[in-house]
Amino acid sequence: MTRTAKVTLSASLLLALCTATSVLLLRHVDQVRPTATLDEVLYLPSPKIVKRLSLGYDGLMADIYWTRAVQYFGGGHSQGATEFKLLAPLLEIATTLDPHLIAAYDFGANFTAPPLPNGAGEPEKAIALTEFGIRNNPNEWRLYSNLGFIYYLEMKDKAKAADAFFHASKIPGAHPFMILVAGRMAEHTDDLETARMIWETAYESSKQPEIRANAGAHLRAIVVDEDVTALETLTAKYKDLTGHFPAHFSDLEAAGLMRGTPIDPIGHPYKLGAEGRVEVVDPDNLPFIQKGMPPGYVPPAKPKFLPSDASAK
Amino acid sequence: MNIWHIARNTFREAVRDRVLYNLIAFAVLMSGAAVLVGQISFGIERLVVVNLGLTAISLFGIVIAIFIGIGLVSKEIEKRTLYTVLSRPVQRWEFIVGKFFGLAGTLVVNTFFMALGVFAALLYVAHAFHKPDAWILVALYFIILEFVIITSLTLLFSSFASPIMAAIFSFALFVIGTFAEDLRGFAAMTHGAERWLATGMAYLVPNFSALNIISLVAHEQGVAGSLIFYNTAYAMFYAAMAISGAVLIFQHRNLK
Amino acid sequence: MTAANHMPSIEILGLEKTYQVGFWRKRPKLALKPLHLTVNEGEIFGFLGPNGAGKTTTLKMLMGLVFPTSGAARILGMQLDDPRMKAQIGFLPEQPYFYDYLTGRELLNYYAQLSGVAAKDRTRRVGEMLERVGLKDAANLQLRKFSKGMLQRVGIAQAILHDPKVVFFDEPMSGLDPMGRREVRDLMEQLRQDGKTVFFSTHILADAETLCDRVAIINQGELRGVGTVADLTASVQSKVEIVWSGTALPVAIKSLHAETKASGETTRVVVQETQQDAVLEILRREHLRLISVTPVRTSLEEYYVGRVTPPGANGAKAGGLA
Numbered sequence: 001m002t003r004t005a006k007v008t009l010s011a012s013l014l015l016a017l018c019t020a021t022s023v024l025l026l027r028h029v030d031q032v033r034p035t036a037t038l039d040e041v042l043y044l045p046s047p048k049i050v051k052r053l054s055l056g057y058d059g060l061m062a063d064i065y066w067t068r069a070v071q072y073f074g075g076g077h078s079q080g081a082t083e084f085k086l087l088a089p090l091l092e093i094a095t096t097l098d099p100h101l102i103a104a105y106d107f108g109a110n111f112t113a114p115p116l117p118n119g120a121g122e123p124e125k126a127i128a129l130t131e132f133g134i135r136n137n138p139n140e141w142r143l144y145s146n147l148g149f150i151y152y153l154e155m156k157d158k159a160k161a162a163d164a165f166f167h168a169s170k171i172p173g174a175h176p177f178m179i180l181v182a183g184r185m186a187e188h189t190d191d192l193e194t195a196r197m198i199w200e201t202a203y204e205s206s207k208q209p210e211i212r213a214n215a216g217a218h219l220r221a222i223v224v225d226e227d228v229t230a231l232e233t234l235t236a237k238y239k240d241l242t243g244h245f246p247a248h249f250s251d252l253e254a255a256g257l258m259r260g261t262p263i264d265p266i267g268h269p270y271k272l273g274a275e276g277r278v279e280v281v282d283p284d285n286l287p288f289i290q291k292g293m294p295p296g297y298v299p300p301a302k303p304k305f306l307p308s309d310a311s312a313k
Numbered sequence: 314m315n316i317w318h319i320a321r322n323t324f325r326e327a328v329r330d331r332v333l334y335n336l337i338a339f340a341v342l343m344s345g346a347a348v349l350v351g352q353i354s355f356g357i358e359r360l361v362v363v364n365l366g367l368t369a370i371s372l373f374g375i376v377i378a379i380f381i382g383i384g385l386v387s388k389e390i391e392k393r394t395l396y397t398v399l400s401r402p403v404q405r406w407e408f409i410v411g412k413f414f415g416l417a418g419t420l421v422v423n424t425f426f427m428a429l430g431v432f433a434a435l436l437y438v439a440h441a442f443h444k445p446d447a448w449i450l451v452a453l454y455f456i457i458l459e460f461v462i463i464t465s466l467t468l469l470f471s472s473f474a475s476p477i478m479a480a481i482f483s484f485a486l487f488v489i490g491t492f493a494e495d496l497r498g499f500a501a502m503t504h505g506a507e508r509w510l511a512t513g514m515a516y517l518v519p520n521f522s523a524l525n526i527i528s529l530v531a532h533e534q535g536v537a538g539s540l541i542f543y544n545t546a547y548a549m550f551y552a553a554m555a556i557s558g559a560v561l562i563f564q565h566r567n568l569k
Numbered sequence: 570m571t572a573a574n575h576m577p578s579i580e581i582l583g584l585e586k587t588y589q590v591g592f593w594r595k596r597p598k599l600a601l602k603p604l605h606l607t608v609n610e611g612e613i614f615g616f617l618g619p620n621g622a623g624k625t626t627t628l629k630m631l632m633g634l635v636f637p638t639s640g641a642a643r644i645l646g647m648q649l650d651d652p653r654m655k656a657q658i659g660f661l662p663e664q665p666y667f668y669d670y671l672t673g674r675e676l677l678n679y680y681a682q683l684s685g686v687a688a689k690d691r692t693r694r695v696g697e698m699l700e701r702v703g704l705k706d707a708a709n710l711q712l713r714k715f716s717k718g719m720l721q722r723v724g725i726a727q728a729i730l731h732d733p734k735v736v737f738f739d740e741p742m743s744g745l746d747p748m749g750r751r752e753v754r755d756l757m758e759q760l761r762q763d764g765k766t767v768f769f770s771t772h773i774l775a776d777a778e779t780l781c782d783r784v785a786i787i788n789q790g791e792l793r794g795v796g797t798v799a800d801l802t803a804s805v806q807s808k809v810e811i812v813w814s815g816t817a818l819p820v821a822i823k824s825l826h827a828e829t830k831a832s833g834e835t836t837r838v839v840v841q842e843t844q845q846d847a848v849l850e851i852l853r854r855e856h857l858r859l860i861s862v863t864p865v866r867t868s869l870e871e872y873y874v875g876r877v878t879p880p881g882a883n884g885a886k887a888g889g890l891a
Contacts, residue, residue, distance in 0.1 A: 003650040004564060007406055011560040018554035023516045025547040029523045030497070032539050067498040318682045322668070329670040392666045397727055400632045400660035400737075401683045402652035568634040 044089050047096035054097065062098030065090055069104070073111055073120075074210065078309075080302040084120035088112050091129055099136035102143070103208060105129060109146035110202065110211050113154045118287075118303060123154040142205055144168035145178060149198055152185065162186045175201045196222050209307045217305040220265040221288035227262060227270065228278045228292035234258060235276035245276040264292075315403050316411040323415020324422075327381055332419065335373055336426050342369060347434035358438040363449060363531040366431035371456050371527070373427070374420055375487055378460055381419070382467025383479040385412045386559075390568055399568075406560040413468055413556055420460040428453050445533035448526075451541065455524040458548035462519045463487060465555035472559040473566070490519035519551060576646050578735050578766040579608035579631070583640035586626050600626045601790045603640055608768055608783075613761050615781035616770040619877060623790040624770035625663060628739050632660055644735060656685055659728035663739040665720060669713035673704050673723055676712060677730055684731035698726040703752070718749045725756065736760060738769035742776055754780060778869045786876050793876040801872045808865040809845045812837040813857045821851045839865055 045053070054061040069090035076084055091108045095101055111119045113126035127150055134143045148164030151157045162185030169178035177197040184194045196219065203215035234257050238246045241255060249272060252258050262270045264280050271279045273294070280292045287303040304310070327333075343366060350361045386409070389395040399405065431449070436442065466486055470479035489496065496518060500511035523544055526536055583603040589595035601623040608614045618624050629635040631642060633649050647654035667676055677695040686694055699705050702722040707715065715723065721744070728736055738757075742750045757767050757780055771777060777784050778798055785795040794801060816831045823829070825848075828839045840848055845862065852859055 002648070003404075007404070007564050008561065011406065011557045011564065015554055015557035015561060018550045018557060019517070021550040022547060022554055025543055025550060026516055026520055029520065029540070029543045029547060030494075032537065032543055064492060064495045067495050067502070070502070071494075071498040315683060318679065322679055326668065326670055393662060393664075394666055394668055396629075396632065396634060396662040397660060397665065397667070397680065397724075398683060399634060400655065400658065401680070402655040402685060403683050404652070565636070567636055568629070 044086065044093065047093045050093050051097055058097040062094045062101055062104075065094040065097065066101060066104050066107075069094060069107065070210065073107075074306060074308055077117075077302065077306055081117075082301075083116065084111075087120045088122055088125040088129065095129065095132060099133070102133070102137065102140055103206075105133040105143055105146060106206050106208065106211060109149055110214055113150045115154070117301065118305065123150055126150050126154075139171060141168045141171035141174035141178065144171070145175070145201055145205070148181070148185075149202065152198065153195075158185050175205060177201050192222050192226055213307045213310075214305045217286075218288050220286060221290070223265045224280060224286055224289045225291045227264065228280075228289075231262060231270060231278040232276060232291075235272070235278065239276060245274075246272060248272060315407045316414065319398075319403070319408060319411025320414035320418060323385070323412050324418050327416065327419040330381075332377060332381065333423065333426075335377060336423065336430075339369060339373055339427050340430050343430045343434045347437045350438060359435065360531050362431070362434050362438050364527060366427075366434060367449070367452055367456065367527040367530070370424060370427045370431065370453070371459065371525075374424060374456065374460050375463055377423065378416065378420060378463045379467055379480055379483045379487075381416055382464055382483065383471050383476040385416065385468055386471040386563065387474070387476050387479065395568060405564050409468065409472070409556060409559050409563055413464060413552075416464050416468070417461055420464065421457060424453060424457055424460070443533075445530075445535070448530040448533070448535045451536065452526050452530045454541075455526055455544060458544060459521055459524050461548050461552050462490075462521075462555075465552035465559075466519065469555045469559040469562075472563045486519060487521070490521040491525070492522070493518050493520040494522040520547065524548075576610070577607045578610045578645060579606070579614075579768060580643045581606040581627070581631075581640075582642055584627065584630050584637045584642055585639045586623075586630060586635065587638045599790050601630075602792075604787075604792055606785055606792070606795065608766060610766055611761065611764055612782040613757060613767045613780050614769070615777035615784040616768065616787065617772065617774065617777055617784055617873065618770075618787040619772055621789075622787045624787060625739055626790075627787075628660075628662075628737055628770060631737065656731065657734045659731070659733040659736045661724045661728040661736075661738045661741055664743065665724040667712050667720070667723065667727075670711060672709050672711055673699060673715075674708040676723065677726055680727045681730055686731050694730055698730045702726045702756075717744050718746070721745060721749065721753075725753070729760070733765070735766045735768065738767065740771055741769055742771065742773055750776070774869050774873055784869070786873060788877045794872070798869055802869060807842045808839050809842055810837055810839050810861075810863045810865050811845070811848050811852075812860040812863075813852055814860055815857055817855065817857060819851050819855050819857070822848060835860060 050061060050065070051058060069087060072090060073084060073087055088108070091104050091112065094104045098104075108126050108129045112129065113119055113123040115121045127147065130143055130147045130150065133140070134147065137143060144164050144167040148161040148168065151164060152161035155161075162182050165178050165182035165185060168174050169182055177200065181194060181197050181201075184191075184197075199215045199218045199222065203212055203219065206212060206215075234252055235246055238252055238255055238257060246252050246255075249258070249261050249270075253260070264270055264286070266282065266285055268281045270292070271281050271294075273279045277295075278292055279294045280286055280289065283289065283293050283297050284300055285304060286292075287299070287305050293299075302309075346365050347362060350358045389398075395408075398408065432442075432446075435446065435449075463483065467479060467483045470482045474482065493515065496515040497512070500508060500515040503511050523540070529536065581604050583605055584601065585603040586599075586601040588598045588600055590598045604623075604627060616624050616627070626635065630637050631644065631649065633655075642649055644654050645657060668679075671679065674695060677698055678691060681691045681695060696705075699708050702725055704719060704722055704726065707719060712720070712723070721741070725738075725741070728738070741753050741757075745753065754776060757769070760767050781798060783795065783797050784801070786793045812835050814835055816834070816836055818829060818831070818836060822838060825838075825840060825844065827844075830837050838848065842864070849859065849862070
């Protein structure tokens with residue numbers, strides 16, 4: 001082989017090898033980084049300073065901080081983080097730089113307000129963020145909806161929630177559920193149907209995969225809660241009729257109370273436990289359920305409600 | 314051996330090109346800052362000195378790396394000084410590697426003197442050194458790793474592009490590399506074919522985000538040993554990648 | 570001069586170069602047609618041609634700076650990328666430019682390092698070279714302060730300081746005053762006496778004529794003739810110069826349409842050798858007193874012009890002659 005050919009070959013091999021190794025190492029660096037810093041706080045500058053440093057490229061910097069917020073939460077979640085102190089500040093910076101970044105407000109409402117480990121557990125900050133958004137985008141019905149969302153689900157303040165949903169319903173283009181939900185809140189109807197409407201609104205009005213996945217999980221939990229309630233009513237009736245609890249669903253069928261085997265939202269059949277209790281067989285994949293948990297079940301430290309959880313087992 | 318000779322000559326050229334005069338500008342900057350800081354901000358003098366000093370070292374160095382780097386190969390071709398070198402038993406790849414080490418060496422020496430300046434300013438405002446100050450050395454080491462990467466990239470561009478284009482490419486990659494992590498985040502949010510493209514590019518761009526721990530050490534924080542290890546390995550392999558590319562291109566170039 | 574040797578110093582075996590020019594749609598531009606040439610050990614070989622003929626392209630290919638489109642070459646029997654070969658050749662490019670931030674001594678020292686001269690010999694060698702090319706006083710002066718002549722001299726020094734067997738000069742006399750050119754010529758003679766092979770390109774025919782053992786003439790990328798100067802000029806008919814006293818110009822001579830010149834008290838005419846007897850007869854008939862008959866040495870220029878004339882034009886001089 002000529003000398004030139006030798007050099008060309010060696011350099012090509014080296015190029016390929018080093019490229020592959022660099023990429024691999026980069027993945028390692030990414031993994032090592034969050035835990036490599038002894039204190040989680042990355043010393044975020046205040047929004048004002050970031051705005052000045054952006055040299056006018058506010059939009060881009062807002063997007064960058066927004067992306068960081070999403071990655072921060074997703075990454076922390078997949079590593080079972082026990083707190084998300086930076087989520088609210090990151091969103092604050094993003095929205096200061098771009099007050100019209102509705103997606104950021106949506107994300108804040110969905111993930112800043114809920115308690116750990118489903119969110120950052122800071123509902124007051126979520127409210128402050130949403131109210132800032134409303135001031136800057138008075139015609140975005142979704143922001144009012146988010147506000148009601150937070151008040152209802154996390155602050156348990158039905159009055160303020162009703163108010164917010166009512167505001168939302170007034171804005172042209174608002175989701176038709178808004179007025180219904182407002183009404184139900186005002187009447188203190190605190191049922192699964194109300195919750196379902198709120199979560200469906202969230203699911204339909206957002207395009208972000210994290211929010212939709214989260215809403216989907218909540219909706220499935222509502223279905224489970226409803227199913228379990230209904231089925232346990234049936235098992236109680238069976239007990240009244242026969243004096244003992246049913247052993248299989250076929251017993252209920254024989255008694256003419258129902259037909260077929262009930263399936264949960266993720267495709268598994270329900271299970272009949274002792275004393276007429278109805279249980280799900282795979283509670284890990286059904287976060288947020290209030291009913292149907294097997295006895296002694298401890299939910300995992302890392303609940304599965306983000307898209308990244310679906311790929312992980 | 315040739316590599317060493319070429320490296321030394323490259324260093325000599327940089328020095329005689331009065332590049333080291335930038336140290337004077339830097340010294341003026343640091344002294345001025347040290348004095349002013351004491352007057353203006355109370356309680357955060359150390360923070361400001363470390364932030365300013367390390368950021369200045371980083372930026373000065375990047376500028377030098379780009380300005381000298383873009384001419385490393387193209388200037389020699391333009392001025393035809395290369396002809397009498399390559400007609401000797403010097404292989405083309407030795408030439409490239411020698412140039413790399415020459416420029417990298419220049420930057421290390423430059424950084425060394427600047428580091429002295431920063432520590433001097435630090436001493437002035439804080440009146441003593443504290444244990445966490447040792448982390449500043451790690452930050453400086455990471456900055457040198459940044460230089461190694463940028464130098465290899467400017468060398469790569471210099472091997473085929475004109476000096477101006479090489480400068481633009483290098484500077485662009487520097488800016489993009491600073492946001493490399495965010496770029497990977499963006500890529501993760503795309504779908505389909507765009508995702509492959511975006512992810513591919515996001516991983517090929519130099520990752521400067523992991524090498525910038527200035528803010529951290531300013532707050533007297535440190536990093537894990539594993540990060541130091543991975544960053545070192547990453548910088549080595551990345552630079553080797555860019556240099557292999559430069560060698561490949563230069564090997565087949567007709568020198569008109 | 571040595572007798573025939575076993576191995577030629579330089580063998581050019583069909584080297585060809587076609588450039589692709591243009592940015593989007595590349596058009597081929599022929600710089601050198603397949604060239605076949607051999608240079609023997611110990612000879613001074615001149616490579617002549619006008620600007621743009623392909624001389625520099627050939628040299629660059631031999632130096633490995635440009636890659637041939639096809640063909641090959643060997644120097645001292647070795648491939649063009651063989652470092653052992655490169656250690657034994659020296660190259661002076663056209664209008665050279667060197668690292669101007671170095672002094673003369675530093676530059677030569679650097680080149681000595683790259684040529685593999687042992688550390689213990691370097692200082693001595695560099696000193697000798699500086700002396701030989703007359704730059705001893707400027708040894709510690711930065712090259713950016715050198716005059717053109719000084720640059721040429723340091724260029725020669727770097728080409729020979731490692732005692733190479735074959736030396737390549739591209740237009741070594743360009744830009745030099747007559748004194749400088751004389752020095753370069755003397756140096757090339759010395760190199761030949763030392764047993765080295767010298768290959769140089771030029772468009773100054775006079776230098777080639779006096780120095781070269783053999784020459785090759787190249788035009789528009791094509792070889793137009795190669796051989797010793799004597800052989801080449803022999804093919805051109807020789808002339809004689811006839812001088813007589815008085816300013817009379819016989820009609821018979823005038824009708825020859827030869828080059829005539831009257832100056833002072835004599836007249837001279839230059840005719841083909843074959844016409845010599847006829848002219849002498851005319852002078853005798855006219856009773857003109859003959860002063861001298863001198864053969865005019867046919868110059869290489871005649872041969873050159875004949876070869877370098879572009880096809881189609883007749884008798885016109887090609888461009889770029891010095």
